[in-house]
Amino acid sequence: MTRVALIAHDDKKSTMIDLVQEYEAVLSSFDLVATGTTGQRIMAEADLDVERKESGPVGGDTQIGAEVVEGRLDGIVFLQDPMTAQPHEPDIGALMRICNVHDVPLATCRSAGEYVVRGLARDEETRRQSA
Numbered sequence: 001m002t003r004v005a006l007i008a009h010d011d012k013k014s015t016m017i018d019l020v021q022e023y024e025a026v027l028s029s030f031d032l033v034a035t036g037t038t039g040q041r042i043m044a045e046a047d048l049d050v051e052r053k054e055s056g057p058v059g060g061d062t063q064i065g066a067e068v069v070e071g072r073l074d075g076i077v078f079l080q081d082p083m084t085a086q087p088h089e090p091d092i093g094a095l096m097r098i099c100n101v102h103d104v105p106l107a108t109c110r111s112a113g114e115y116v117v118r119g120l121a122r123d124e125e126t127r128r129q130s131a
């Protein structure tokens with residue numbers, strides 16, 4: 001099953017909620033993982049089940065990065081706030097780097113996130129049809 005990570009900085013959490021509500025039908029067919037607070041909000045505000053890691057600043061981004069290394073993730077939607085410095089910037093940079101190392105698609109704004117979600121849904125549909 002397609003496994004996707006959802007992460008949003010505080011100022012982008014409402015955008016993430018909007019995105020997951022719009023794509024709820026597609027996302028409900030995926031295996032979802034999220035950083036702590038993002039996951040909490042998604043489960044409260046959308047009809048989606050999400051595996052929650054730690055919050056980003058205390059290691060959640062790093063835990064998602066470990067899944068990338070282990071080959072468990074097909075894509076990441078990570079809505080970043082470009083206007084606010086983050087205390088865990090090194091962790092964020094490490095997650096982005098490891099996605100590049102392992103060629104895992106990482107979307108950092110809403111429109112790119114929609115492309116990733118739609119693309120992964122199309123891939124899953126293609127796999128289902130050829131199975």
Ligand SMILES: O=C(CO)COP(=O)(O)O
Nearest residue numbers: 035036037038055056057
């Ligand atoms: O800080 C984050 C990503 O860098 C997100 O963490 P939370 O989802 O716990 O807010």
